[in-house]
Amino acid sequence: MIASTEALFGRERLAGNILHFARVLRAAGLPIGPAKVVVALNAVEAVGVGNRDDFRAALESVLIERHEHKVLFDQAFELFWRNPKLLERMMALLLPKVRGRVPADEAQAPLPARLAEALMPLPRHELEAEGEEIDLDAAFTFSPREVLQTRDFESMTAVELREVKAMIARLRLPLPEIPVRRTVAAPKGHAVDLRATLRAMTSARGVIVPLAWRRKRRRRPPLVVLCDISGSMDRYSRMLLFFLHAITNDRDRVHTLLFGTRLTNITRHLKQRDVDVAIARISGAVTDWAGGTRIGACLGEFNRRWSRRLLGQGAIVLLISDGLDSDVGDGLPQEMERLAKSCRRLIWLNPLLRYEGFEARPAGIRAMLPFVDDFLPVHNLQSLKQLAEAFARRPAARGRGAEYLRAA
Amino acid sequence: MTPALPGNVDAVAALLEQHDYFADRRLATSVYLALKMRRPLFLEGEAGVGKTEIAKVLATSLGRALIRLQCYEGLDTASAVYEWNYPRQMIEIRLAEASGKVDRESLGADIFAERFLIRRPILQALEPHGGAAPVLLIDELDRTDEPFEAYLLEVLAEYQVTIPELGPIKAAEPPIVVITSNRTREIHDAIKRRCLYHWVDYPNAERELAIVRRKVPGADARLSREVVAFTQRLRAIDLFKAPGIAETLDWAEALVALDRVTLDPDTVASTLGALLKYQDDVGAITPDVAARLVAEARAEAVALPA
Numbered sequence: 001m002i003a004s005t006e007a008l009f010g011r012e013r014l015a016g017n018i019l020h021f022a023r024v025l026r027a028a029g030l031p032i033g034p035a036k037v038v039v040a041l042n043a044v045e046a047v048g049v050g051n052r053d054d055f056r057a058a059l060e061s062v063l064i065e066r067h068e069h070k071v072l073f074d075q076a077f078e079l080f081w082r083n084p085k086l087l088e089r090m091m092a093l094l095l096p097k098v099r100g101r102v103p104a105d106e107a108q109a110p111l112p113a114r115l116a117e118a119l120m121p122l123p124r125h126e127l128e129a130e131g132e133e134i135d136l137d138a139a140f141t142f143s144p145r146e147v148l149q150t151r152d153f154e155s156m157t158a159v160e161l162r163e164v165k166a167m168i169a170r171l172r173l174p175l176p177e178i179p180v181r182r183t184v185a186a187p188k189g190h191a192v193d194l195r196a197t198l199r200a201m202t203s204a205r206g207v208i209v210p211l212a213w214r215r216k217r218r219r220r221p222p223l224v225v226l227c228d229i230s231g232s233m234d235r236y237s238r239m240l241l242f243f244l245h246a247i248t249n250d251r252d253r254v255h256t257l258l259f260g261t262r263l264t265n266i267t268r269h270l271k272q273r274d275v276d277v278a279i280a281r282i283s284g285a286v287t288d289w290a291g292g293t294r295i296g297a298c299l300g301e302f303n304r305r306w307s308r309r310l311l312g313q314g315a316i317v318l319l320i321s322d323g324l325d326s327d328v329g330d331g332l333p334q335e336m337e338r339l340a341k342s343c344r345r346l347i348w349l350n351p352l353l354r355y356e357g358f359e360a361r362p363a364g365i366r367a368m369l370p371f372v373d374d375f376l377p378v379h380n381l382q383s384l385k386q387l388a389e390a391f392a393r394r395p396a397a398r399g400r401g402a403e404y405l406r407a408a
Numbered sequence: 409m410t411p412a413l414p415g416n417v418d419a420v421a422a423l424l425e426q427h428d429y430f431a432d433r434r435l436a437t438s439v440y441l442a443l444k445m446r447r448p449l450f451l452e453g454e455a456g457v458g459k460t461e462i463a464k465v466l467a468t469s470l471g472r473a474l475i476r477l478q479c480y481e482g483l484d485t486a487s488a489v490y491e492w493n494y495p496r497q498m499i500e501i502r503l504a505e506a507s508g509k510v511d512r513e514s515l516g517a518d519i520f521a522e523r524f525l526i527r528r529p530i531l532q533a534l535e536p537h538g539g540a541a542p543v544l545l546i547d548e549l550d551r552t553d554e555p556f557e558a559y560l561l562e563v564l565a566e567y568q569v570t571i572p573e574l575g576p577i578k579a580a581e582p583p584i585v586v587i588t589s590n591r592t593r594e595i596h597d598a599i600k601r602r603c604l605y606h607w608v609d610y611p612n613a614e615r616e617l618a619i620v621r622r623k624v625p626g627a628d629a630r631l632s633r634e635v636v637a638f639t640q641r642l643r644a645i646d647l648f649k650a651p652g653i654a655e656t657l658d659w660a661e662a663l664v665a666l667d668r669v670t671l672d673p674d675t676v677a678s679t680l681g682a683l684l685k686y687q688d689d690v691g692a693i694t695p696d697v698a699a700r701l702v703a704e705a706r707a708e709a710v711a712l713p714a
Contacts, residue, residue, distance in 0.1 A: 035601075047417060
């Protein structure tokens with residue numbers, strides 16, 4: 001129960017404590033503006049402070065906006081409303097962990113870590129350390145310029161590197177627009193715009209008024225990128241992140257998840273406009289960098305936890321992976337089938353395809369191929385142009401991946 | 409006569425229970441706050457956990473009219489807010505012309521008058537029904553697109569709709585707004601910020617049992633306990649779509665229709681379609697798994713309140 005009711009809930013102290021609590025949550029990443037604090041105070045006054053559960057429910061219904069925030073809220077609530085000082089002491093104890101490497105048991109550790117950072121923020125220069133590692137590889141070359149194309153990224157000067165990054169930042173993914181049910185005024189539309197016609201009739205001098213028309217609006221479908229960051233993809237993944245950052249900030253409805261042995265949604269980090277800050281945050285959030293790959297398990301997790309939330313409204317899925325699965329395709333066909341059936345189009349970008357003698361030998365690749373709609377290389381600018389053509393193709397041609405399997 | 413709004417959280421819980429809705433304490437608090445602070449209630453949760461039902465029960469128990477706006481992709485103001493009655497307007501113009509005296513200025517004002525306005529759910533909700541503000545249910549908001557959400561912002565902030573030809577129409581008393589989402593995509597934070605958020609979870613065994621007893625009174629007491637225990641077990645398994653309360657009730661009704669008084673693996677196998685709606689999930693409940701689950705459910709059912 002609440003330790004000292006008087007100390008926490010004395011009339012004037014209550015407002016201060018709620019303010020403090022809101023500030024802790026805000027620093028931990030919950031979107032809580034000043035207006036919310038006022039609403040929270042009103043809510044608490046409405047339910048009273050006699051019942052701890054009601055008090056908690058009142059704060060919760062005002063201060064959280066997403067189901068994901070609940071875990072953080074619960075932990076902060078438990079600690080804070082027992083004794084605000086206790087929370088700070090706990091955070092101080094946890095702090096060495098935060099400064100060190102990300103702990104292995106991700107499931108438990110990161111939330112206190114976020115809370116800890118919220119209470120005792122690290123100095124900014126430590127978070128955004130200078131001279132971050134960039135190990136780029138010539139294999140992944142978006143540059144159309146001969147000089148940069150042939151040079152090894154590692155031997156490049158900082159200026160040249162920046163130039164390549166800038167080129168990637170300018171890349172756009174030309175997704176085709178699909179018609180949606182909403183309409184827009186258009187001279188040569190397919191439906192009569194009665195409202196506009198009538199307006200014209202009331203003000204027209206002549207008797208006959210030309211009909212006004214509307215047509216269906218067109219919109220780009222949502223894009224979901226599943227990108228493999230296992231050891232075998234390591235030489236591409238850094239460069240791919242720059243590319244993913246560019247397309248995420250290009251427009252709305254792009255979601256990006258990374259997978260190796262586990263699945264991480266990095267959409268929030270990629271929204272950060274500065275690419276270096278974004279990449280630094282991703283490095284902090286992803287723990288299975290350059291390790292093994294469990295494609296089947298990760299796709300399974302995606303299907304269960306994310307597909308319903310991200311694949312609505314006709315999403316296109318970009319699967320970027322070399323298909324080298326350490327589980328040797330265990331459970332992979334089922335999950336690939338579910339994924340293919342949940343989206344408008346499933347496009348597999350495989351960097352191995354750039355090799356002349358590529359054969360669909362590995363079990364993982366054989367398991368995945370029958371379900372993909374397009375199977376394309378991704379290693380240079382030319383391959384991106386092919387990607388654009390694949391998007392432009394009529395959606396009738398689904399399941400083209402199977403052709404590779406037959407050819408092999 | 410409209411019943412007064414409940415004065416505290418207990419009163420809300422009691423009121424909902426009177427009308428066959430068993431809310432947990434947190435949900436009752438959110439509902440109470442929504443009524444008291446006149447803020448929209450934003451309910452998110454898996455399909456079939458009783459989100460829509462809250463709005464219906466609120467309307468019945470508070471003696472308010474229920475106005476429902478079912479969202480879908482491409483929902484526009486013409487179907488959500490208002491539309492002009494074009495055929496009638498055209499007849500009006502034709503009549504004015506036939507009578508010979510057409511004053512264009514007054515004709516324009518005439519045909520964009522309130523009597524040619526067709527009121528859709530949101531506009532309806534801004535008017536009192538039987539002396540009290542209605543309950544506006546905006547169902548499955550995640551099915552529509554962002555432009556509609558943006559439009560809702562004005563409505564939820566000011567309880568006001570602007571019709572270019574008529575000017576703003578403002579509610580004298582704001583409606584009780586309940587928004588639901590199945591989370592097939594994230595709703596924009598701007599909407600959520602104006603609402604009280606509540607995640608509707610699956611109920612615990614005791615509450616689910618109370619619901620089954622109330623909604624399927626024909627079920628044998630033992631059967632109800634076993635059905636609840638089985639469903640609770642099933643939710644713990646890694647399924648693509650875990651059964652909601654709606655499925656539990658369907659299943660209980662199906663078993664009553666089959667005159668069962670207790671669960672057995674064969675019955676479970678033949679009626680699983682009432683609980684699980686994906687072939688993968690049905691396939692995951694093999695006869696072995698079903699037998700194990702039934703045995704566990706029977707053992708657990710004993711512990712549930714009689």
